[in-house]
Amino acid sequence: MTDSCFPSGFPEGISSAVPVPDRRSPGQSSVGVGSDPASLAMVNATASGGAFADAASAAAGITADGIGSNLGGSGGSEGSGHGGGPGSGQGTEHGSPHGGYNLTGFLIFLASESLIFAGLFAAYIVLKGSAPLWLPPGVEGLEVREPLINTVVLVSSSGVAWLAERALHRRQLGRFRLWWLLTMAMGTWFVVGQAREWMGLPFGLGDGVFGACFYLLTGFHGLHVITGVLLMALMLWRSFRPGNYDGGEAGVTAVGLFWHFVDVIWIVLFALLYLWQAR
Amino acid sequence: MSTTPIPFDPRALRAPHPVPGAPDNWRRFFTFNTDAKVIGIQYIALALLFLLAGGLLAMIMRGELITPPADLVDPSVYNGLYTMHGTVMLFLFLFPILNGFNNLLIPPMIGAPDMAFPRLNALAFWMFPVFGLVLMASFLVPGGPSSSGWWAYPPLSTQNPLGLLVNGQFLWILAVAISGVSSILGAVNFCTTIIRMRAPGMGWFRMPIFCWTALAAQTIQLAGLPVLTAGAVMLLFDLSFGTSFFRPEGGGDPMLYQHFFWFYSHPAVYVMVLPVFGFFSEIFPVYARKPLFGYHVVAIASFGIVLLSLIVWVHHMFTSGTPQWMRHLFMVTTMLIAVPTGIKVFAWIATLWRGKLWLTTAMLFAMGGVFNFIFAGITGIMLATVPVDVHVGNTYFVVGHFHTVIFSTITFGVYAAIYHWFPKFTGRMLYEGLGKVHFLLTFVGAQLNFLPMHWAGLMGMPRRVASYDPEFALANVLASLGAFLLGVAMIPFLLNLVSSWARGAPAPANPWQAIGLEWLLPSPPPAENFEHDVPTVISGPYGYGLGHPLVADQERYEARLKEA
Numbered sequence: 009m010t011d012s013c014f015p016s017g018f019p020e021g022i023s024s025a026v027p028v029p030d031r032r033s034p035g036q037s038s039v040g041v042g043s044d045p046a047s048l049a050m051v052n053a054t055a056s057g058g059a060f061a062d063a064a065s066a067a068a069g070i071t072a073d074g075i076g077s078n079l080g081g082s083g084g085s086e087g088s089g090h091g092g093g094p095g096s097g098q099g100t101e102h103g104s105p106h107g108g109y110n111l112t113g114f115l116i117f118l119a120s121e122s123l124i125f126a127g128l129f130a131a132y133i134v135l136k137g138s139a140p141l142w143l144p145p146g147v148e149g150l151e152v153r154e155p156l157i158n159t160v161v162l163v164s165s166s167g168v169a170w171l172a173e174r175a176l177h178r179r180q181l182g183r184f185r186l187w188w189l190l191t192m193a194m195g196t197w198f199v200v201g202q203a204r205e206w207m208g209l210p211f212g213l214g215d216g217v218f219g220a221c222f223y224l225l226t227g228f229h230g231l232h233v234i235t236g237v238l239l240m241a242l243m244l245w246r247s248f249r250p251g252n253y254d255g256g257e258a259g260v261t262a263v264g265l266f267w268h269f270v271d272v273i274w275i276v277l278f279a280l281l282y283l284w285q286a287r
Numbered sequence: 288m289s290t291t292p293i294p295f296d297p298r299a300l301r302a303p304h305p306v307p308g309a310p311d312n313w314r315r316f317f318t319f320n321t322d323a324k325v326i327g328i329q330y331i332a333l334a335l336l337f338l339l340a341g342g343l344l345a346m347i348m349r350g351e352l353i354t355p356p357a358d359l360v361d362p363s364v365y366n367g368l369y370t371m372h373g374t375v376m377l378f379l380f381l382f383p384i385l386n387g388f389n390n391l392l393i394p395p396m397i398g399a400p401d402m403a404f405p406r407l408n409a410l411a412f413w414m415f416p417v418f419g420l421v422l423m424a425s426f427l428v429p430g431g432p433s434s435s436g437w438w439a440y441p442p443l444s445t446q447n448p449l450g451l452l453v454n455g456q457f458l459w460i461l462a463v464a465i466s467g468v469s470s471i472l473g474a475v476n477f478c479t480t481i482i483r484m485r486a487p488g489m490g491w492f493r494m495p496i497f498c499w500t501a502l503a504a505q506t507i508q509l510a511g512l513p514v515l516t517a518g519a520v521m522l523l524f525d526l527s528f529g530t531s532f533f534r535p536e537g538g539g540d541p542m543l544y545q546h547f548f549w550f551y552s553h554p555a556v557y558v559m560v561l562p563v564f565g566f567f568s569e570i571f572p573v574y575a576r577k578p579l580f581g582y583h584v585v586a587i588a589s590f591g592i593v594l595l596s597l598i599v600w601v602h603h604m605f606t607s608g609t610p611q612w613m614r615h616l617f618m619v620t621t622m623l624i625a626v627p628t629g630i631k632v633f634a635w636i637a638t639l640w641r642g643k644l645w646l647t648t649a650m651l652f653a654m655g656g657v658f659n660f661i662f663a664g665i666t667g668i669m670l671a672t673v674p675v676d677v678h679v680g681n682t683y684f685v686v687g688h689f690h691t692v693i694f695s696t697i698t699f700g701v702y703a704a705i706y707h708w709f710p711k712f713t714g715r716m717l718y719e720g721l722g723k724v725h726f727l728l729t730f731v732g733a734q735l736n737f738l739p740m741h742w743a744g745l746m747g748m749p750r751r752v753a754s755y756d757p758e759f760a761l762a763n764v765l766a767s768l769g770a771f772l773l774g775v776a777m778i779p780f781l782l783n784l785v786s787s788w789a790r791g792a793p794a795p796a797n798p799w800q801a802i803g804l805e806w807l808l809p810s811p812p813p814a815e816n817f818e819h820d821v822p823t824v825i826s827g828p829y830g831y832g833l834g835h836p837l838v839a840d841q842e843r844y845e846a847r848l849k850e851a
Binding site: 119 | 403404407471474475476478479482483484509510512513514516517518520521524528529530531532537538539540543547550
């Protein structure tokens, strides 16, 4: 970065003139311009436009970089890329405590996400109450035993995830990974069990309103479980990076929240689909 | 952060051309840029392009309707035209352009350097060209675009006569779904930014009204869009994968879709109109040189509208076989919405009252918008009344009503905002003369276009028809002439935007002598707004004529602007 683009040559010169104490925290090795999205974009624009020494862009790079490096050390660098999508900040965006923003954003996202399920639940209840053809012909109801075991596994995995978070909070990294891995295993068990159930059912997506509701609801929830397991894998991988938790544990907290959310949704779903079979 | 004097200010190195804004480095508008001000202009420019596309569709329709028989286009083509016109105007013009203003205005207004999640922001923007292209591509697929109206009611929308997986309706649902994801990501970003990143001293009741209304509108997005998404997914399954959620022949319930659709799509009107209420509340105090009347009440009324908007949707379904008790209930809740909106209108008029009005183009558009909104509010109350709605539902009266809201109020507000903030974010003044020509043509065109629609509707002309009885001819001729006038009005507008940005007079930091954090920044503002020197807010907004400063140490910020 430093030798490839013109503006980043400047900040050193400037910062020697400006008494800015403690420019970067030790854990943050990203150099100069790269740490700041605005200046990075400027550099991209400069490079792609071919106007290499364009005075305006260079000045912007310096300005933004001066600020970025000035504040860069104070923020939490554990941003994690799941605050509602892959774009949310990893690392210091503006030297602000982004872990806090990420959690706020993630909670807002979860609240919104829960309403998709609320909508689907409402549809299920309304259709169950009104549809003239509900169960597909020849189908009496759903088998409850195996799904119940799956449910117990999934719901107790929330407790295991909590143990993992507690271990991390106490800085017991080994235990955190162990519990975290166990949570992932339990989630995977649930998904596999769900897939086995799907394959054994005598009806398909197009069979009656119930068939459509069943596959849509369990499938949409299953996607969330898979997403949760993948996010946990990402967090596990990140836990091996040195100094990953220096800036806080917002990423793990958010994934933990997501996991509890997925479990709560399943409890409602289990009650609707399996326990409330009478019409 | 303490403000220790730094002997060297890197800003002094700024080149003669200010960095953001001036078209010298226009290439950044075509990159994955994470700067909210770049993203804002990206949104607005692309949305204006789609305004032209949607307007073209409208003018083809009005060309068809200028004579009673269906002679210009085939009736089935006409079905596709009105479907796409509505969809383009809502999902590709108004939502994106208002998101553009959210991007431009929220960070500077609250003193934040950028949005809370800049990369998420850029991602949300770049979905916009994607779903725009998906929707436009539906013109090219066999069978043409979706023709089931922008409501996409089943069973019409679950028909797939050609049996192709990729058909117009499929692409329509796909585009709406991607637009929904983009809007949810945007809403998470805007809410987090407003909640967490306000300048020191800016408590809730020192926030500009635009931030209040943006937060309120984005709350609706977060509450309503997921429900629409659920409905859209079920519709997609019915259309493409043979399920029967909404298909009566398979035991499904088509009414359920209407509930899903309107649970979001009625509040969606408030998603669009609330930020425009914010524009009005920002613009009137500036050009009337008076504080906003009843600031606290106007702020809280925004959330009154949010709460009520979530319990009014059935008024779109009064003639869909809705039970009587539901009609009564939703008639009452719908009429209650007039209370918070009426409070706002009252506050604006009281702000203007005995003010020394400065009739800039922005002010003209804002006043015109409120004028039209009062008319639309009255017809809205008429439509909320079940006995009236049963008679005029699905007639041109409804079309006239919601065009008066969506064009004559919301789009007027958007124009007002463009004229008001253009100098701030481009660093160039717009030509007032062209602006006033634009206003005059738009105002006259809007009245000519939409007033006769009410008349035709009261006479009984149904909406969504390519041919009609000759007794409605006069109203339709007038409406068509108005539509063409609105098309002509785009010429001075676009000419003004392009030529002003290229070679307009350089804008001072505060051309309107306005009060607000964004006016304490240079025009255009630097990439990170106040950077580390965020002012401390010490009083509420709109202190016109009160003589007290907005921020601590205001002289220093103003002096810095004079230097630059």
